[in-house]
Amino acid sequence: MRAVIVEAPGDVDVLTLGEADTPTPGPGEVLVRTVASGVNRADILQRQGHYPPPPGVTDIIGLEASGVVERVGEGVERWKEGDEVVALLSGGGYAEFFVAPEGQLIPPPPGVDLVSAAGVLEVAATVLSNLRVGNLAHGEVFLVHGGAGGIGTFATQYAKALGAVVAATAGSEDKLRHCREHGADFAFDYHGDWVSALKEATGGADVILDIIGAKYLEANVKALKKRGRMVVIGLQGGVKGTLNLGLLLSKQATISATSLRFRPAAEKAEICAAVEAQVWPMLGDGRIRLSPETRIAFDDVRAAHELLSGGSNVGKIVLVH
Amino acid sequence: MRAVIVEAPGDVDVLTLGEADTPTPGPGEVLVRTVASGVNRADILQRQGHYPPPPGVTDIIGLEASGVVERVGEGVERWKEGDEVVALLSGGGYAEFFVAPEGQLIPPPPGVDLVSAAGVLEVAATVLSNLRVGNLAHGEVFLVHGGAGGIGTFATQYAKALGAVVAATAGSEDKLRHCREHGADFAFDYHGDWVSALKEATGGADVILDIIGAKYLEANVKALKKRGRMVVIGLQGGVKGTLNLGLLLSKQATISATSLRFRPAAEKAEICAAVEAQVWPMLGDGRIRLSPETRIAFDDVRAAHELLSGGSNVGKIVLVH
Structure with a gap:
């Protein structure tokens, strides 16, 4: 089959x-059989050698894709040849075919066609699973950084649908x-004093979904309310930061760091089921609206990575096969 | 009534x-009416001005005490004059009388007399409530620092009674x-490479109960297993430390900072009930053994603080009225 091959880590x-x-x-x-492959920031990290796949997983890049079932393995009950599916993958999405549990x-x-659908599951599963880690409840204040990005846009709408007060940077x-x-x-x-602005407007955040990491660690702890929960899922602003444990203790607060990719298959399956049950209806009735995706031909994968790295793109990028 | 008064923060x-x-x-x-008052490290911090009482709480020091019920307020159902009790307090234990919800x-x-009992509830409630935060399960690896101290000795025995593998420093x-x-x-x-020793012996800690704070932050994160939970309840080794969020993320780990004192009354009551139901039987049948306490006359409260600060004392210190 045709696939994107990376012989050694590096540039596009x-x-x-x-x-x-x-x-x-x-x-x-x-x-x-792949119809379209979602492109994620983690794919760039993997290409650069910074985000190796878990043990036992193909080294072909790609955390999500859509397609049509070609063949099922022993004991598979739900799917049969010809079914349209989207997949949450640990790897392998940048190829003509992929396998998934x-x-x-x-x-x-x-109401979403298979090409657009290729770029939805990873962000939906990431947001749903991590807001569970943060245990976001109705009426609580939710803060998300990168509010205009894929995760931020989705998280904002999802948290609103859960009844939270939402702040974004x-x-x-x-x-x-x-x-x-x-x-x-x-x-x-975020160029201004967003911590003070947030506290003035809302009293602080009960839950923070953070993709920045080290650079925002001190500010995030300041921004938390009593009993606040911060969930770190990305490290775009570095790895090692200063943690004020005294402040954390006075707030009785919690910092969790999680990623979807390294969870066991059983949990991923449970998360996918929850996405289907809870998030798909929100897409169906318009509580969550997707930004139009940018479609790029599979053969132009380099252009897709360049576009995502450039940071000017709004909405998801999908590779069309 | 007679009480320990602190006009301004300072030395003994x-x-x-x-x-x-x-x-x-x-x-x-x-x-x-107080029979004995437990002496805790937090009392020293409060005396020094570093640990002010929560709003609305007396500024008389003292987080636990034992005594005999003198009078009950409106609506009190469980207690009547003459009952022997131990109390978990937000303050006020260093006095001839105290009130508690x-x-x-x-x-x-x-089987524990009221004088010895004055020094048990605070440590029991601290350990029970914080191992709940860490969600310690049967068969998991539990690490506690200061294993020979009051919290360490209690936590070791309690975690063993819960079926954990216990490591102490x-x-x-x-x-x-x-x-x-x-x-x-x-x-x-702890003068040696306890992180490597722990990992070699057990694979790492599922739950860490930490009283050190900043000084051990990096080592604790290294010592955690995948999905490990670290619960910080003390800052004897400083407040601001370096947190490697990349390592935390690769382990899908969590850091919580909590203290018993600042929890709402309803939670404290629930914790006290759990201590009575779960921990008192362990003291009754010997699964948890208390080190003999050091008894000091209430009038010699300065000597009690000096002894605790000196660090040579083993077991709890109680002030006898």
């Missing part, structure tokens, strides 16, 4: 189209408007 | 015996022996 040039063995579905697994496949969201007037248009009650420019 | 000299108004029990509260009083442990051969004698499966000298 290391992404080359080549041939790989078509994978064979084991017991409980499903072979899917039965539970990591769900139907595309209602972003770096330009356009992006702040994007946050408000997607339901953020408050949008703060 | 600021502790003076004086007179204060005998408190009046409000609805749901109980007035208790009904739910923060429980009977002394079976301490700083001398005597103290390491104390840890083993109280059930620690592994005891490590």
Whole structure:
């Protein structure tokens, strides 16, 4: 099959189209012919050698994809040849075919075509699973950084649908408007003193979803309310930061760091089921609206990575096969 | 009533015996004539001005005490004049009388006299409530620092009773022996590379109960297993430390900082009930053994603080009225 091959970590040039063995579905697994592959920031990190796949996983990049079931392995009950699916993957999405455990496949969201659907599950599963870690409750204050990004836009709408008061940070007037248009009650420019602004407006955050890491660690702890929970899922602002444990203790607060990719398959399946049950209806009735995705031909994978790295793109990028 | 008065924060000299108004029990509260007052490290911090009482709480020091019920407020159901009780307090224990909400009083442990009992509830409630935060499960690896101290000795025995594998750190051969004698499966000298020793012996800690704070932050994160939970309840080694969020993320780990004192009354009552139901039987049948306490006359409160600050004392210190 055709697949994106990376011989050695590096810049976009290391992404080359080549041939790989078509994978064979084991017991409980499903072979899917790819329609489109979602492109995620983690893919760039993996290409650069900073985010190796978990043990036993293909080294072909790609954390999500959509497609049509080609063949099912032993014991697979839900799926049959010809079914349309989206998949949450530990790797392997940048290829003509991929295999996934039965539970990591769900139907595309209602009314969304398979190409658009390729870029939805990873962000939905990330947001749903991590707001569970933060245990966000109705009426609580939720803060998300990068409010105009893929995770931020989704998290804002999802948290609103859960009944939270939502605050988002972003770096330009356009992006702040994007946050408000997607339901953020408050949008703060991160170039300013967003901690004070947040506290003044809301008293502080009960739950923070953070993709920045070290750079925001001290500010995030300051921004937390008593009993606040901070969930770190990205490290775009560095790895090692200063933690004021005295402040954390006086707030009785918690910092969790999690990622979807390294969770065991059973948990991923449970998360996919929750996305299908809880998030797909929100997409169906418009409580969550997706920004139009940017479609790029599979052969132009380098252009897709360049576009995502550039940071100017709004909405998801998908590779069309 | 007689009480320990602190006019201004400072050294032991600021502790003076004086007179204060005998408190009046409000609805749901109980007035208790003190038999003995437990002395805790937090009392020293409060005397020094580093640990002010929560809003609305007396500024008389003292987080736990034992005594005999003198009078009950409106609506109190469980207690009547003459009942023997131990109390978990937000303050006020260093006095001839104290008041406490009904739910923060429980009977002394079976077979323990009221003087010894004055020093048990604070440590029991601290350990029980914080191992709940860490969600310690049967068969998991539990690490406690200061294994020969009051919290360490109690936590070791309690975690063993819950079925955990217990590792403790301490700083001398005597103290390491104390840890083993109280059930620690592994005891490590903190002057050496205890992280490597722990990992070699157990694979790492599922739950860490930490009283050190900043100084051990990096080492604790290294010592955690995948999905490990670290619960910081003390800052004897400083407030601001370096947190490696990348390592925390790769382990999907969590850091919580909590203290018993600042929890709402309803939670304290629930914790006291759990101590009575779960911990008192362990004291009754010997699964948890208390080190003999050091008894000091109430009038010699300065000597008690000096002894605790000196660090040579083993077991609890109680002030006898």
